[in-house]
Amino acid sequence: MEEPIRQSKGPKVGERHKQICLLFAFATITNYEGVSISISVVAMTNANSTNPDFQEFDWNAQQKSYILSAAFIGCLLIQITGGKLCQVFGVKRIGALILGMSMVVSFLTPILVIYGGWIVLCIIRVIQGIYQGQTYACLSGHLAYWSPKHKRTQLGGIVLSGIELGSLLGTLISGFVAGSAFGWPGINYLLGLTQACLLTFWILFLERDPTASRMISTAERNYLITSQQEDVSYEKKSSIPYTKILTSKSVWGFLIGMSGQIAALRLMQIQLPAYISKVCKKNIEENAVFSTLPLAGVWLMTFLYAFIGDFITNRNLMTIGAMRKTINTISAVIPALSIIYIGFLDVDSVDIVIGLFIFSGFIMGGITVGCFVNALDLSPNFADVISSMGQALANIVYIVLTVGTGYILTDESDRLLWQSVFNIFAGIIIGCNVLFVIMGSGEVQPFNVYESVPTSQKYPAEEMKDIR
Numbered sequence: 001m002e003e004p005i006r007q008s009k010g011p012k013v014g015e016r017h018k019q020i021c022l023l024f025a026f027a028t029i030t031n032y033e034g035v036s037i038s039i040s041v042v043a044m045t046n047a048n049s050t051n052p053d054f055q056e057f058d059w060n061a062q063q064k065s066y067i068l069s070a071a072f073i074g075c076l077l078i079q080i081t082g083g084k085l086c087q088v089f090g091v092k093r094i095g096a097l098i099l100g101m102s103m104v105v106s107f108l109t110p111i112l113v114i115y116g117g118w119i120v121l122c123i124i125r126v127i128q129g130i131y132q133g134q135t136y137a138c139l140s141g142h143l144a145y146w147s148p149k150h151k152r153t154q155l156g157g158i159v160l161s162g163i164e165l166g167s168l169l170g171t172l173i174s175g176f177v178a179g180s181a182f183g184w185p186g187i188n189y190l191l192g193l194t195q196a197c198l199l200t201f202w203i204l205f206l207e208r209d210p211t212a213s214r215m216i217s218t219a220e221r222n223y224l225i226t227s228q229q230e231d232v233s234y235e236k237k238s239s240i241p242y243t244k245i246l247t248s249k250s251v252w253g254f255l256i257g258m259s260g261q262i263a264a265l266r267l268m269q270i271q272l273p274a275y276i277s278k279v280c281k282k283n284i285e286e287n288a289v290f291s292t293l294p295l296a297g298v299w300l301m302t303f304l305y306a307f308i309g310d311f312i313t314n315r316n317l318m319t320i321g322a323m324r325k326t327i328n329t330i331s332a333v334i335p336a337l338s339i340i341y342i343g344f345l346d347v348d349s350v351d352i353v354i355g356l357f358i359f360s361g362f363i364m365g366g367i368t369v370g371c372f373v374n375a376l377d378l379s380p381n382f383a384d385v386i387s388s389m390g391q392a393l394a395n396i397v398y399i400v401l402t403v404g405t406g407y408i409l410t411d412e413s414d415r416l417l418w419q420s421v422f423n424i425f426a427g428i429i430i431g432c433n434v435l436f437v438i439m440g441s442g443e444v445q446p447f448n449v450y451e452s453v454p455t456s457q458k459y460p461a462e463e464m465k466d467i468r
């Protein structure tokens with residue numbers, strides 16, 4: 001796909017770049033919060049591996065699985081709205097609410113958990129899930145407004161790579177903080193300070209869309225509008241075509257594909273630290289280092305996959321749909337087979353296990369370009385709604401997997417039990433990818449179009465001459 005109109009794009013570093021940076025930071029910090037809990041739980045239940053000066057909790061595997069899955073239950077409670085909140089109140093308000101509540105909860109968690117134990121931590125996690133349940137909707141909805149059509153793969157990859165970076169930082173930094181003089185409470189306090197900083201920038205600099213921006217130049221605004229080829233409407237949607245969305249085969253291909261890939265990512269984020277701690281017998285600081293290596297691979301390779309994806313489609317080597325399915329298949333099948341193989345290795349093969357996890361992380365870097373950005377292809381106007389639905393279905397899948405893992409792992413040091421867990425994850429990852437390939441699409445769907453105020457009625461005549 002060639003860039004549709006050659007015209008001035010505005011400043012080299014324009015308003016769209018500022019918005020992309022804010023979205024990237026938002027994705028990073030919100031996912032940092034979600035992942036840091038996996039390190040916190042390890043630290044809170046094994047004080048000798050971190051800082052013994054802080055209270056240790058005697059929680060069993062099932063209780064820990066409830067803690068880890070509680071946030072996903074909270075997500076489901078809010079994701080039933082399917083992105084409606086972002087449509088009604090706007091990304092700026094919803095994003096500010098997410099960051100503000102995150103900050104408050106982060107500062108209060110250490111005190112509340114000491115007095116209330118694992119049940120209170122589960123409640124806190126449900127609350128976190130409720131306000132974080134609109135994260136994907138915020139990212140997708142704002143990307144649709146601020147990314148030119150021929151740059152969606154690249155910019156979408158950059159923004160959503162913040163998810164992997166948040167996982168990486170949440171695992172690495174939390175491990176070191178837990179082992180420091182600040183102990184496991186320090187994880188929450190550092191997170192709260194970071195959230196406060198981002199909230200300030202979010203309120204000051206986030207703009208709703210190019211038509212409402214106070215800082216954007218006329219040239220950049222016109223460039224964004226024309227490059228989106230009328231797929232994006234800046235009007236407030238009066239209604240959401242839920243029936244058409246839910247009966248679309250392409251949407252279900254995306255929903256199922258996203259579920260499989262998020263299951264794979266959560267395996268890296270949450271199950272891996274426990275596996276390295278219990279089976280590989282690494283203390284929490286070494287655990288944090290090893291746990292971040294696959295996540296670093298996912299994050300770094302996202303940029304390469306994004307560049308390759310745009311290169312392929314902009315030169316018409318593949319359609320957008322074929323490119324996404326190819327990259328998604330590579331990023332799903334190879335790591336899944338590696339996970340199965342890991343289950344056959346014993347404790348004496350720790351180096352091979354860690355090597356395969358790192359290798360899988362690098363290959364898995366294509367999940368963002370392969371599947372996650374696909375909602376923008378199907379419907380830029382309702383990408384927030386579709387993404388929220390995808391996250392909801394993925395959370396259902398992962399809640400079942402997490403709770404099931406708690407029942408399977410009656411002895412967390414037993415490699416054979418972990419083998420069963422890995423085989424289940426691998427089967428789901430491969431199966432979801434197959435359905436994405438069969439049902440998915442890269443074309444804008446008919447329900448994306450609806451009546452709105454014509455663009456010519458929204459802008460002064462002197463600004464429209466560049467568009468025409």
